[in-house]
Amino acid sequence: MTDNKPILIWGAGAIGGVIAAYLARAGFPVIAVDASEAHVDAIRRDGIRISGPVDDFTQALPAFTPDTITGQYDIIMLSVKAQHTETAVQQLLPHLSPEGVVLSLQNGLNELRIADLVGKHRSLCGFVNFAADYIEPGHILYGNAGALMIGEHDKGVTPRLQALESMLQHYHPDVRAVDDIWAYKWGKLAYGSLLFLTAVSDETIADSVSCPDFAPAFTRLVGEVLSVARAAGVAPLGFDGFDPEAFASGDADTARASLDAIADHYRHSAKQRSGVYRDLAVRKRKTEIDSQIGEIPRIARPLGLQTPVTDLLIRYIHEIEDGARPMRRENLAEFTAEAQRA
Numbered sequence: 329m330t331d332n333k334p335i336l337i338w339g340a341g342a343i344g345g346v347i348a349a350y351l352a353r354a355g356f357p358v359i360a361v362d363a364s365e366a367h368v369d370a371i372r373r374d375g376i377r378i379s380g381p382v383d384d385f386t387q388a389l390p391a392f393t394p395d396t397i398t399g400q401y402d403i404i405m406l407s408v409k410a411q412h413t414e415t416a417v418q419q420l421l422p423h424l425s426p427e428g429v430v431l432s433l434q435n436g437l438n439e440l441r442i443a444d445l446v447g448k449h450r451s452l453c454g455f456v457n458f459a460a461d462y463i464e465p466g467h468i469l470y471g472n473a474g475a476l477m478i479g480e481h482d483k484g485v486t487p488r489l490q491a492l493e494s495m496l497q498h499y500h501p502d503v504r505a506v507d508d509i510w511a512y513k514w515g516k517l518a519y520g521s522l523l524f525l526t527a528v529s530d531e532t533i534a535d536s537v538s539c540p541d542f543a544p545a546f547t548r549l550v551g552e553v554l555s556v557a558r559a560a561g562v563a564p565l566g567f568d569g570f571d572p573e574a575f576a577s578g579d580a581d582t583a584r585a586s587l588d589a590i591a592d593h594y595r596h597s598a599k600q601r602s603g604v605y606r607d608l609a610v611r612k613r614k615t616e617i618d619s620q621i622g623e624i625p626r627i628a629r630p631l632g633l634q635t636p637v638t639d640l641l642i643r644y645i646h647e648i649e650d651g652a653r654p655m656r657r658e659n660l661a662e663f664t665a666e667a668q669r670a
């Protein structure tokens with residue numbers, strides 16, 4: 329499957345840009361496809377620049393917008409924001425070969441929708457926790473390494489998954505093909521809810537999650553998402569300091585220890601704030617709240633579960649998106665008080 333045939337990276341921003349640059353540097357024939365004409369023009373002209381504490385290099389790369397790419401491909405790695413998934417999949421479908429696969433490298437449970445659109449046998453799942461920021465056209469900050477795992481929708485590590493694992497190990501040797509990807513995808517969704525909550529404040533992820541005053545809110549929020557995961561038949565797994573068991577235990581000290589470990593992970597990163605913060609404060613655009621975190625109540629309701637703390641988070645982020653609530657530390661105190669009453 330990976331026999332020197334061109335690979336598309338569809339959405340070559342922060343995450344897709346890093347993967348594209350590393351794979352191209354390793355000699356894979358990678359083509360970037362991105363909706364931003366300015367980004368595509370810069371990559372074509374100067375290559376893609378990866379900067380930061382992990383690496384600093386510029387990689388030449390062919391790049392196209394979705395309407396100018398031609399041909400059919402066996403591997404398309406998709407890394408657009410969750411709310412752009414459906415449009416991107418409709419655009420990429422004519423370029424996916426009959427035996428080709430779309431590997432999602434995104435937060436959220438987008439693979440469920442991708443499988444509906446391309447067929448489950450042509451959809452592979454990804455869990456990403458490395459950190460990167462789109463700085464300007466052609467330039468990505470790679471903040472720190474983090475977990476990256478891939479899997480089939482159903483159990484089993486297939487030869488095609490192993491081939492992709494070997495390829496992605498050129499990005500980082502710790503990339504793993506796993507047979508329980510949903511345990512990580514749901515783990516990241518619970519952790520993602522925590523990241524969204526840090527973005528109601530203008531402080532860093534580390535400062536927010538390590539503050540004892542706010543620990544009850546983070547703990548209740550993450551615990552609630554984990555309960556939905558379990559009701560949906562998934563036992564989430566941890567990574568990079570995040571220990572789901574600690575949040576499910578109901579023991580405040582155990583949860584605090586995991587919050588401190590998460591804070592420690594980010595203290596070593598050049599990306600101190602989440603992608604959510606970046607959407608709100610820097611790029612001034614809507615976040616993935618509805619398509620990523622909104623899935624949690626949508627899945628919970630038919631299972632007879634309420635999600636009051638997640639609903640509260642969605643309200644706060646909408647208020648910030650709508651300009652009705654400034655991003656500030658006080659929001660975390662207010663959220664903590666409201667979450668305890670919810």
Ligand SMILES: NC(=O)C1=CN([C@@H]2O[C@H](COP(=O)(O)OP(=O)(O)OC[C@H]3O[C@@H](n4cnc5c(N)ncnc54)[C@H](OP(=O)(O)O)[C@@H]3O)[C@@H](O)[C@H]2O)C=CC1
Nearest residue numbers: 339341342343362363364407408412416434435459460462
């Ligand atoms: N950044 C991070 O550190 C992490 C991000 N993730 C997840 O990875 C996914 C990608 O996020 P991230 O890389 O940060 O996002 P970015 O916005 O940096 O990159 C996405 C790129 O896709 C482009 N795009 C939008 N629509 C299309 C389309 N239809 N076809 C092709 N390209 C398109 C965007 O252009 P435009 O900006 O013009 O819309 C942008 O350049 C998200 O689900 C995110 O939650 C997961 C872990 C960490």
Ligand SMILES: CC(C)(CO)C(=O)C(=O)O
Nearest residue numbers: 457458459460602603604
């Ligand atoms: C913070 C990070 C990079 C996870 O490490 C993330 O997932 C995001 O910014 O959305």
